[in-house]
Amino acid sequence: MSDASARTGSQPWLLSFPSIALFLGLLVVPLALTAILSFNVFDSMAGTQDEFTADNYIEILTDRYYFELFLRTALMSGGVTLLCILVGVPETIILSRMQPRYQGIFFVMILGPLLISVVVRTLGWSILLGREGLINRALVELGLIQTPLQLMYSMTGVVIALTHVMLPFMVIAVWSTLQKLDGQVADAARSLGAGSFTTFRRVILPQLLPGILSGSIIVFTLSASAFATPALIGGRRVKVVTTSIYDEFLSTMNWPLGAAIAILLLIGIACVVMGSNRIIERKFKQVFS
Amino acid sequence: MKDKGLGSNGIGSLIFHTLFMIFIIAPLAVIILVSFSDKGYISMPFDGVSLRWYRAILDAPELMNALWISIWIGLGAATVASLVAVPAAIAIARYRFAGRDALMALLLSPLMIPHVVLGVAFLRFFSLMGWSGSFMALLLVHALIVVPFSLRLTLGAIIGLSRDAELAARSLGASRWVAFRRILLPLILPGVAGGWVLSFIQSFDEVTMTVFIATPGMTTLPVALYHRVSMLTDPVTTSVSAIMIVGTMVMMFILDRLVGIDRVLIGKK
């Protein structure tokens, strides 16, 4: 049925030409220029030079400062991912047990924030997390703490706010795998003598794993590339890869070094995505195809 | 949803769910509350209710300016994105050709590449081309990063649509163009329109990439808001944010009418 291509071989290319032109001119070329920039020599007096060197990469890969920077970013992203799993998976299961009417309402409430600017959501958290903020006041009132906690400009604060930003992605990923579950499989397990907890642990959870994994990849990579939330909640004290790229470009003006960090971030994220995809494929392909 | 053998929600589940929803709603609710404060600084709780911070927006010309730029960029970017993504979606959905998967991967790549990296790349590119501060340049890169959204929703509308109706139109005497305009386009219009609205929202919200390429005179609202929030805690930011929250809710309502909000957010067929 899907022919018509034999006679009209050029048609798909005509149709996609505008998009390809846009992407070549405004995506491929700028990315290539950035890759080249990352090999340029930077002179603190004269700025970016036209000579080429690998020094930027050598500096990043050998300096302990950058090692800690990348490690901090990875730990932050890992923490956010873990929290999203611990909170998002149970919530999605709870959602799936609700009547469709309530499901719809709560879905819009949970996923809707995705469409609200991350700056706005982060502003909300900076109001809540401040020394005089709602959270500290509540904790003091309840007598749980004596002095307000330092949540703003701390890793804890960044992780909390980022978890809020990323949770919808985990819910979406787990929800789509939940949709494919066949309820009769669980019934079969029960009829074979498994209790409800055993059924969940041995039958349902393994089927959810691909969803949790793909949700984790999304959350991890988006956390590692998040900028506004770590910048506003973490400030100068909690520097991550993205905020240091920003500083190299707009404060220090060392563009080649900033470009090198950016390229490494891109490579790192590509490695995480491809690596996890390979694991998913190897482990689940034959079972869930 | 059909029974998935997950049992039903007990009291513990409901408590968990309530806390979860509070966690989700709290930062947004607190912004809207604080925006009505009569105090001169951000504080919670507060005593008197006032609209002074909404009036104050009018006295912040750089925010008003940024708001208009954001709106025009959003409108332009969503339109350009739709104009390039709809034909591409038709090519991908209707033809089998070498490079089809590669084309798809290319057009979806802005979703994979960290926006910081895109921001850096565009900053470098614009400074080499002398496009810094150009409205058109900003509009086009926004169009580029929202193409995936337009593409995905349009594809969702075309895939699953049988080609028979178009073929029937052709054999009844319609040219390719008439068959597209009178048959295919009306049938995929909800998806295309949904993609346009989602693209507008994504462009309007974008901050990470734009913060690199915005210039003092050519700044979008989220970037202006970002700079203001990072420098001083001033309640105008809350009133602007409150308006953005309400505006987004209106857009979500429109999206829901057009394609169903769950379809947009979950991306199911």
Next chain:
Amino acid sequence: MSTLTLRGLAKTYAPNVRAVKSIDLEVQSGEFVSLLGSSGCGKTTTLQMVAGFVAPTAGQVLLDGRDVTYLEPDKRDMGVVFQSYALFPHMTVTQNVRFGLEMRRLPESEIKERVAEALSMVRLAGLDDRYPSELSGGQRQRVAIARVLAIRPRVLLLDEPMSNLDAKLRGEMHVELRGLQRRLGITTILVTHDQVEAMTMSDRIAVMANGTIAELGTPQEVYDIPATEFAFNFLGQSNTITGKVLGHDDSFTQVRVGSSTINIPQRNAGLAGDVRFFIRPERLMLTSPETGIITGRVATRLFLGNTWTYEIDSPLGRLRVIKVNTRGGQPQEGDQVGIKWNEADMQSASEEIAHV
């Protein structure tokens, strides 16, 4: 009306995927021809090449002698009725039927007239402003037919149009559509996998297999005296018997099967050695053991209401016999029975190599 000629029509997808190998077919003006075959035989691809949806790799499509092989579908004046009906879901019944007329830029008065005419032809007046989603399957199909009849196509192409209807409605539509086609005298090609549909409606049937026409003739010809072994097995049921050719005389070929000698009508004087030949189960008759040409033992029998199907072990191998459910005793399992037949009903395939 128009004459449609297909000459060496072929379609090759990707290297070595030959959907249609080579089709030669001449459809006379006003004739109804069915392309009958199982899925994957190339019948739909053939129809799509005729309609102009698929470009042939080789060969020609001629319409009244004019080459239309590479003409755009909108320039062909062919009416296509799709399996899915392909109604325009965003248009009402009237708008659907008008579409082709609007494309022809006919004056409004003529459009109105023709729409009303087409809708009354398919007995669908009064549903003008309904949308396809508000119609039943049968009504949708009538709209699809009215839509193509309105443009008065030179050729009508039907792509499994009845396969989504239930059995009873399908039977009614066969009669109705055939009546319409006769009355309007439209040259028609029907693509179907349904033998009954092809037999009841067609002037001629082209049985397709592996991208070629295996058998072409009137329904009776292709059923009663097919040229190929494929057609024997594909159309209806058939008993296949294996034997050794002993010799030929003027009208018969003698074949040795076990200890019996069977006469089969001579269609191929070159036949020699081990051969297969065929007889339809309803052409075998059960009699008393004394009066049969051969005798056998009833192995199983199945009751189908109007008929009985017997499986009988005989010197010719296991034979299937279909017997009308008449009054009186029916042989039981284990009974000895005689089997007889009219010698003209034993057939060999004339064209294909019938050698084992």
